[in-house]
Amino acid sequence: MIYKCKCGSFRNVDDALDTFDKMLHMCPLPSIVEFNHMSGAIARIKHYPVVITLFKQMGLFGIAPSRPTLNTLINCFCHLNRVDFGFFVLTTILKLGYYPDSIALNTLVKGLYLQGNIAGAMKLVEDIEKKGYQLDAFTCGTILNAPCKIGKIDMAIGLLRKLEEGDFELKVVVYNTIIDSLCKDRLAIEALNLLTEMMSKGI
Structure with missing residues (x-):
């Protein structure tokens, strides 16, 4: 029998845990895709420690994680302010022979920024580029969003110039982040200059 996870139908986290327990005791076990749907749904309602506990239970039942499983785990650790554990998960991704995708890398960059570790985030970005991974617009937007939020627009512009030196294409959303911050600081001329440059x- 093929099990279809009804992840959007549980009423609360206890209901989700009950469903998860039933999935673990089915024979044959549901696919990893179904477990990923369940853990992802629980993560979306911000019960991050629960997801980590469920991941451990899956391991006890011999359920091998896929890359989406590990991406969700990284996301949970980052939201719990444990980016260090997120990097351990990234190591697991590499050991399993998976190619770390933009979701995992973006999440780690964002997690470092949430900790206020801007230098660490920039170093990660540099390492990503050196290893040939492609940064996307979301990553670049994350890099610029943090200094803008704390009023360090000069730092954001400096980071933008550094990103422009890279080999990847910057999207309009990246410039929008800085233009929005300039306008909020009533620096309309600077915002118009950046728009003209775009x-x-x-762009």
């Missing part, structure tokens, strides 16, 4: 680059 247009000259065909």
Whole structure:
């Protein structure tokens, strides 16, 4: 029998845990995809420690994680302010022979920023580039969003210039982050100058 996880139908986390327990005792076991749906749904309602506990239970039942499983785990650790554990999970991804995707890398960058570790986030970005991984617009937006939020617009512009030196294409959302911050600081001329610069680059 093929099990279909009804992850959107549980009433609360206890209901979800009951469903998860039933899944663990089915024969044959549901696919890892179904377990991923369940753990992802619990993570979306911000019960991050619960997801970590369920991951451990899956291991006891011999259920091998997939890359989405590990991405969800990284996300939970980062939200719990344990980015260090997130990096341990990234090591597991590499050991299993998976290619770390933009979701895992973006989450770690964001987690470092949430800790206020801007230098660590920038170093991770540099390491990502050196290893040939492609940064996407979300990562770049995350990199610039933190200094903008704390009023360090000069730092954000400096980071933008550094990102422009890279080999990846910056999207409009990256510039929008800084333009929005400039406007909030009533620096309209600087915002218009950056808009003009974007247009000259065909963005």
